[in-house]
Amino acid sequence: MDHCHHSVWQPRHKTLRTNLENVQRRATKLIASLKDKPYLECLVALGLPSLEHRRLRGDKIEIFKYVHGAYNANRPKLHPHRGRDTRGNSLKLAKERSIRNVRSSFFSQRVVSVWNGLPDSVVTAPSVSAFKSRLDSCWADQPGLFDPECYH
Template sequence: MYLLQKAFQSLSKESFLTLYKSYVRPQLEYASVVWCPFLQKDIELLERAQRRATKTVASLHNLPYFQRLQELALCTLSERRSRNDLVWTFKILKGYLGVDLSPLFNINNDERLRGHSLKLRHNQYKSKIRENFLSNRVFTAWNALPANTINSHSINTFKAKLH
């Protein structure tokens, strides 16, 4: 972000979004499915980087953080990490990766459950680190999704139905 600020004296919303989405946000979200911060200090550290970056738009500098996000049509990084977790879970369970990673998840085959057919069973864990694996982290949000979202025929359709 420092280099972008040095290269551009002032940024419009459109140019900021293009530069931010191309150069900065990928760095902040790199491998978030594998390494998802669970300590509050790590979450705040990442969010602080986005908070600082959104202040570079001159017309939004004095607005509160969430209002800046609204003006730029961005969401918090933790919301994006949760959405990415759901997208990767969809890719894994539907076999879009070309590698069978479905053993990461335990499908609950109990037919008495309401909702979609790919309900996940909560894995047991003994450590705090295991609690934050993708399969345990995504459990509640995945099971709460409606059946028409889970039964999407493509990744893009699934992403569109998430919002």
């Protein structure tokens, strides 16, 4: 589940996301010492973020690479934000209107809001590894790290 490119596919419906999370839930129950513990306790004990958190983190890493020029060919349509709004960061992106619900799950649509909400100190990191470190520090206190229901 985690070996594919993060931005290629993401489950759009909650049912699919729940089904994927259930695979990880069952896998944690295979560990004898965690067999009778609640799922969230298993994730915390293993230091394993929820799949939903990992998908969101993967999206942010991909958009960081995109904004900083790592991809040259076949780039999705992402444009710099041209508004006067100074909240958020200096590398904000414009979000295109999505008439169809299906389009809202496209990479170029789903990443903009979360990217624009990151602080400038994170998005202006000098490298991908620095970005990951700053992003993880920024997210350290968020309950969604281990709780997949936080994102719904």
